[in-house]
Amino acid sequence: MPFYKDRIFQWIFAILALLKAGALAYLYFWHPLGEAVLIFPDSLTYVYPAQTWLQYGAFWEAVSSTPMLLRTPGYPVFLAGIQWALGNATWAVVAVQNLLSLFMLVPVYLTAKELAGKTAARWAAGFCAASVLYFSLSFAVLTETLCTFLLAWFIYFLVRFLKKFQTASLLWASALLAATIYVRPAAYYFAFAAVILLVCFRAGKLFTYPVWKILAFFALPLGLMVGAWHVRNALQTGFKGFTSVGAYNLYIWNEDYLAKKFNVSVPQAHDALERALPPGFSSLPPARQVQFYKAMALPLIKESFFYKLSRAPLWAVKTLFGANFVH
DSSP states (O other): OOGGGOHHHHHHHHHHHHHHHHHHHHHHHTOTTGGGGGOOTTTHHHHHHHHHHHHHSSOBOTTSSSBOOSSOSHHHHHHHHHHHHHSOSSHHHHHHHHHHHHHTHHHHHHHHHHHHOHHHHHHHHHHHHHOHHHHHHTTSSSSHHHHHHHHHHHHHHHHHHHHHOOHHHHHHHHHHHHHHHHHOGGGHHHHHHHHHHHHHHHHTTSOOOOHHHHIIIIIHHHHHHHHHHHHHHHHHHSOOSSOSHHHHHHHHTTHHHHHHHHTOOHHHHHHHHHHTSOTTGGGSOHHHHHHHHHHHHHHHHHHHHHHHHHHHHHHHHHHHTTOOSOO
C-alpha cells in the first residue's frame, strides 16, 4: 500500500500540518517579537551571502567583501531562491521550511517501511511528527530543517539500494548526501561512513554488488561534487579546506566554560574570546586564521574537558526538546 493511502499516516500528516499552520499564524499575527522570532545570531551569516549572490553573483562573508569560508553555499542558495521567487527571506523561508519538515514524514515512513514494515513506518512517522526539535527549528532561519530533510531522503535511497541494489538509488543517495554536506558541513563525515559501510557490507558478502560500482556510482560523484567547493576555496582564498567553521567553533565554543570560570555572561565570554585573537587577525590568510583558532582552542579544551563532560547530559536534553533563547 502506498504511503499516501495509509489512513494512520494521513492522520499524522494532517494533525502536524494543522499544528504547524496554527503556530505559523500565531507567530505572524500575535507574537510580540514579530519577525525577530525567526532570526538567530547565526542567521545573518547565511542571509548576507545569499544577498551578495543575488546581487553580485558571489558569496561573501557576513558584512564584508571577503569570499565566504565560514559557511557553505547550500543554505544561502536556498534562501536566495526563496527570496528571488517570493520576495521575502524570513517568513517565506520559514513557510517553506515548515513544508519541508512536514514532508520529511514521507522519507521517514518509507525508510522504516523498507526496514521493518508498515507498523514500524507508522511509529517512525509519529515520533518524527512529535519531535519538539524538528518543530522548533522549522521556525528559524537556520540550516537544520533543510539539512535534515535532505539527509532523510539520502538515508531512504541508501536503504533502498541495500534492499534492491539499483544503481539509480545509489546515484540519488550520492547527490542527496552532497547536497546535505553543502547545507551543513557536519554531514561531511557521513560521506566517509557511508563509503566504508558499503565496502564492508560487500567484503562481508552481504550483497554481490561490485565494489568498483560503489566507487564509481557513489564515492566518485560524491567526491567530485563536494570537491568542487574545495577547488573554489583554494582558487579564491588559498584555503584548501571545505569550510573554516570547524576551527572557529573549536575555539569559540569554549565561551560557556569561560563564562562559568570568570562568572560572566556567555556573550561577555564570547566577546573576550574575540578580543583575545591577535591584532590584525581578520586580515590574515584563511589558512593562518584556522591555525590560530586551533592553537588557541587546544589549551582551553584541555582545561575545560571535564566541565564539558559534566554538562553534556543537560545539553542533550535541551537539544532534544528544542529549547533555545528565542523559542
